Amino acid sequence: MALLEVTNLDVRFGLRQGEVRALRDVSFTLERGERLGIVGESGAGKSVAAFSLLNLIGKPGFIAGGSITFDGLELNSMSERALRKVRGNRISMIFQDPMMTLNPVLSIGEQMVECLKAHRRISSKQARAIALDKLQQVQIPSPETRLDQYPHELSGGMRQRIIIAIALLLDPDIIIADEPTTALDVTIQAEIMALLLELCEQHNVGLILITHDLGVVSQVTQRMLVMYAGRVIEQGPTREIINDPQHPYTQGLINALPQMATPGERLNQIRGSMPSLSNLPDGCAFHPRCDFINKANGEPRPACVQKVPEFVDSGNCRVACHMVAEMQEDRRLKLEEIS
Amino acid sequence: MTIPTVTQSSSQTTRPRIPSRWERLRDSYLWYSFKRDHTAQLCLAIFIGLVIVAFASPLLAPTDPYDLRQIDIMASELPPFWIDGADERFILGTDAQGRDLLSIILYGTRVSLLIGFGAVILQALLGVTFGLMAGYLGGRVDALLMRLADIQLSFSTLMVAIVVGAVVKATMGGAFYSEYAVIMLILIIGLAEWPQYARTVRASVLAEKNKEYVDAARVMGLRSKRIMFRHVLPNTLSPIFVISTVQIANAIISEAALSFLGLGMPETHPSLGSLIKSGFDYIQSGSWWITLIPGAVLVILVLSINLLGDWLRDVMNPRLYKG
Numbered sequence: 001m002a003l004l005e006v007t008n009l010d011v012r013f014g015l016r017q018g019e020v021r022a023l024r025d026v027s028f029t030l031e032r033g034e035r036l037g038i039v040g041e042s043g044a045g046k047s048v049a050a051f052s053l054l055n056l057i058g059k060p061g062f063i064a065g066g067s068i069t070f071d072g073l074e075l076n077s078m079s080e081r082a083l084r085k086v087r088g089n090r091i092s093m094i095f096q097d098p099m100m101t102l103n104p105v106l107s108i109g110e111q112m113v114e115c116l117k118a119h120r121r122i123s124s125k126q127a128r129a130i131a132l133d134k135l136q137q138v139q140i141p142s143p144e145t146r147l148d149q150y151p152h153e154l155s156g157g158m159r160q161r162i163i164i165a166i167a168l169l170l171d172p173d174i175i176i177a178d179e180p181t182t183a184l185d186v187t188i189q190a191e192i193m194a195l196l197l198e199l200c201e202q203h204n205v206g207l208i209l210i211t212h213d214l215g216v217v218s219q220v221t222q223r224m225l226v227m228y229a230g231r232v233i234e235q236g237p238t239r240e241i242i243n244d245p246q247h248p249y250t251q252g253l254i255n256a257l258p259q260m261a262t263p264g265e266r267l268n269q270i271r272g273s274m275p276s277l278s279n280l281p282d283g284c285a286f287h288p289r290c291d292f293i294n295k296a297n298g299e300p301r302p303a304c305v306q307k308v309p310e311f312v313d314s315g316n317c318r319v320a321c322h323m324v325a326e327m328q329e330d331r332r333l334k335l336e337e338i339s
Numbered sequence: 340m341t342i343p344t345v346t347q348s349s350s351q352t353t354r355p356r357i358p359s360r361w362e363r364l365r366d367s368y369l370w371y372s373f374k375r376d377h378t379a380q381l382c383l384a385i386f387i388g389l390v391i392v393a394f395a396s397p398l399l400a401p402t403d404p405y406d407l408r409q410i411d412i413m414a415s416e417l418p419p420f421w422i423d424g425a426d427e428r429f430i431l432g433t434d435a436q437g438r439d440l441l442s443i444i445l446y447g448t449r450v451s452l453l454i455g456f457g458a459v460i461l462q463a464l465l466g467v468t469f470g471l472m473a474g475y476l477g478g479r480v481d482a483l484l485m486r487l488a489d490i491q492l493s494f495s496t497l498m499v500a501i502v503v504g505a506v507v508k509a510t511m512g513g514a515f516y517s518e519y520a521v522i523m524l525i526l527i528i529g530l531a532e533w534p535q536y537a538r539t540v541r542a543s544v545l546a547e548k549n550k551e552y553v554d555a556a557r558v559m560g561l562r563s564k565r566i567m568f569r570h571v572l573p574n575t576l577s578p579i580f581v582i583s584t585v586q587i588a589n590a591i592i593s594e595a596a597l598s599f600l601g602l603g604m605p606e607t608h609p610s611l612g613s614l615i616k617s618g619f620d621y622i623q624s625g626s627w628w629i630t631l632i633p634g635a636v637l638v639i640l641v642l643s644i645n646l647l648g649d650w651l652r653d654v655m656n657p658r659l660y661k662g
Contacts, residue, residue, distance in 0.1 A: 056557055059477070087560035100551035105573040114569070115559045166559070 001072075002029035003206060004053075004174060009066035011045075011052050011230075020278045022048045022061065023230050030174065033204040035197075037217035037238060039253070040227035041274050046210045049227070050176045053208075054087050071173065089119040092167040094177040094196075098159035098184070102151035108162055109147030115169055134165040138195060157188035164196060174206040181216065193220060214257060218242045226250045229285040230277055236317025246319040246327070248290045284309050284322065292323050372654045379650040382643035389640055393448035400442035401428070405608065412437045416626045434614070434629045435621055436606075443609060444633050448640070450610040454524045455591040459583060461529025462590075466536020467579065471567045473537065474544025485541070488534035496531040496593050500602045503527050517605040524603055528590050539582050543575035577655035584648030588641045595637055611637045 011023035023045045030036050038046050051057050053068060055075055068075040075086065095101045103111060112131035113124055122130075128147065135143035138161040151159060160180065167175050180196065181189040197220050200207045209221055217224055217238060224241055226234040226249065234247040245251045252270035272289040275281055281288055287304040294301060303322040311318045312325075321327075364370055373379055392399060402409045415437040417426045426433075431440040473484040507523065508516045516523060547553065548571065556566045595612030597603035599619075604610040606617055611633045618629025 054558060056554075084560040084562065087558055089560055093555075093558040095551050095555060097551060101555045103552040103556070103570050103574070105576075106570070114561070114565075118559065118561050118565070163555075 003032045003071055004030040005069040006053070007067050009049070009052060009068065010064045011048055011057060011061060012064045014060045014062070015278070017278060021230055022277060023052065026066070026232050028225055028232065028235060030206050030208065032173065033206055034223065035200065035207040035209065035221045037221035037224035038208065038210045038227060039212055039214060039217055039224060041212065043274055043277070044227040045230040046227055047178055050093065050178050050208065050210055053176060054091060054093065055083055056087070085119070088115060089170045090172050091174045091176065092170070092172040094163055094167050094175060094180045096179040096182050098156050098163055101163055102159060104151055107148055107150050112147070112166055112169060115166060119170055130169065131165070134168055135162070137168065137199065138162070138165045156184055157192065160184060160192050161195065164192070164199065168199060168203065171203065172205060174208065175200065176208045176210070178210045179212070182211070214242065214253060226253070229274060229280060231285065231320065233286070233320045234317060236315070240316055246314050246317060246324055247321050248292045248323070249286050252291070283307055292327060369654055376650055378646055382646045382650070385639060385643040386647060389448060390452060393445060393452050396442070396445035396449050400439070400445045402439045402442045404438040404443040404446055410437050416621065416629075419628050419632070431632055432628050434617060435626070440628065440632060443614060444611070444636055447609050447611045447614050447633060448636060450521065450604055450608065451591050451594055451612070451637070451640070454521060454528065454594045454610065455587045457525035458528035458532070458590040458594070459586045461525060462533045462536055462586060463579070463583065465529070465533035467540050467572070469533065470537035470540025471544055471572060474541040475548055475563065475567045475571060484537065488537050491531065492534045494531065496528060497597070497600070499531045500527045500597050504602050517607070520604050520608065524594055524597065528593050532586065532589065535582060535586060536579070539578050540575055543578050544571055547571050547574050581648060581652045581655055584644055584651055588644040588648070591637070591641055
């Protein structure tokens with residue numbers, strides 16, 4: 001059995017205009033020590049998925065259905081008290097903006113010691129020693145000094161290292177990293193990602209990496225999910241998805257990456273923008289933007305408009321698209337033409 | 340043209356010394372601003388001076404005004420030293436009962452400050468706790484607590500004092516009320532004014548609650564109580580400090596007003612307010628000092644606290660920064 005099993009997770013937000021379904025039928029698994037990437041546009045439900053794993057969705061959001069099983073525990077129906085023992089202790093989380101994640105009025109040491117003491121019965125001295133050890137692991141220069149410094153005295157990269165140290169503090173089984181490098185500049189991004197990867201491998205920690213950076217996902221993760229409008233639309237081994245994306249949306253995302261283009265050449269893009277979750281189109285949510293349409297009249301295929309696509313196995317991947325078989329047939333024909 | 344020399348300081352691995360609390364204060368903007376603001380310095384000096392003098396009154400005062408044996412009714416209504424007919428034993432003159440005005444002002448300032456601080460501490464305890472709960476927990480708790488605050492604010496302090504005073508006097512007797520008047524006044528002013536704190540704290544908490552460090556603390560698995568008091572509260576301290584100065588001044592004024600109306604401290608243990616009241620009856624007969632001197636002390640005390648509060652607000656609110 002996998003370490004973390006999410007099945008048919010359904011998250012809704014009760015708003016005045018009615019319920020908005022932020023996640024629908026999201027299912028995935030994570031093995032011990034495995035690294036999983038979740039990609040998608042802003043608003044696709046990536047962060048909601050992360051927070052719902054810890055049952056921490058703020059009001060007015062709530063988990064309407066599905067189950068989250070972690071190491072035999074059903075997180076969805078656990079009491080608040082029992083959940084607190086999982087949070088931070090066995091599943092920890094790294095946030096996007098290191099400037100905001102640390103409490104500005106507490107020193108680094110105080111924040112780390114507090115986290116340790118919330119979960120273990122140890123003295124402040126022992127906690128400080130563990131904190132120091134973790135700071136050394138994230139390769140912070142002069143870690144002892146850092147313990148007594150306040151967040152504003154540190155640079156962004158250094159703060160993100162501290163946040164990683166805090167995430168590792170209690171030797172968790174899973175770290176959820178919600179766009180951990182978005183707020184950092186490119187050179188620091190690479191350093192932080194390499195550090196995170198190294199520490200996860202070293203401690204055999206599972207990593208759920210939420211990002212919209214396909215480059216990072218392809219380098220760090222073993223498997224990935226592509227999300228669109230609250231649904232998983234494609235999942236499978238990262239390498240296969242990056243090399244041979246099946247869903248038109250994933251294809252669009254990968255085409256949109258800047259290639260070494262000649263000057264003046266426009267970058268590819270997916271036309272339109274993601275629909276509002278409260279007003280999703282019928283059938284496949286992606287069909288208004290999909291390039292795979294009837295060539296004869298420029299209309300979307302009837303199946304795409306009428307029915308929500310089921311998952312189809314395609315090699316090691318699972319794709320939610322009506323047209324997978326057809327697209328593959330098309331491609332085969334094209335290849336034959338060329339040869 | 341000079342070529343900058345490369346210093347080798349980076350190769351030294353001595354770790355920087357952690358500044359002590361005093362050094363942190365000395366380097367802070369608070370201290371910097373204080374050094375440049377003469378009004379604040381003067382006000383703090385006056386305020387601290389008054390506090391020290393008031394609380395050291397048993398040592399400093401020439402006589403003990405609570406000791407009836409030291410009072411000579413024949414020496415009543417003597418004027419202060421710069422007026423003819425003054426007695427050199429009584430620098431600021433005497434009141435209608437023949438008590439030394441200087442001594443009784445010192446003792447009275449102590450009572451006023453005691454009530455002011457006590458009431459503000461009570462207000463702050465209630466207000467901060469309720470404000471934090473309302474802001475952080477939200478929903479029904481918020482609605483309930485804030486409606487309670489609205490109800491509380493719709494009673495004036497005077498009304499609360501009259502009702503509480505009447506009830507206590509009726510049930511326990513006047514002697515009991517006089518004996519515990521300080522505690523009674525702290526309770527009355529404290530209970531009447533907590534919504535000021537609750538509202539300020541709630542507003543700050545609502546702003547802080549949505550910051551990521553609160554999410555991070557929840558993800559760490561900390562309890563709500565701990566997040567509220569250890570993570571959110573310290574971030575809302577600056578408005579609490581600012582409002583505290585205003586509230587201390589307000590509490591002292593409220594106490595004076597209540598005493599002036601005869602709802603506060605009894606004549607035997609007068610505060611500044613009851614001194615003003617007791618002298619008020621003699622103003623027409625020319626003994627103005629019994630009212631005016633305690634009045635001046637009250638004004639100076641409240642004014643210096645208020646000016647300190649103004650300065651603190653300017654320092655702690657960067658948006659009001661005035662170059």
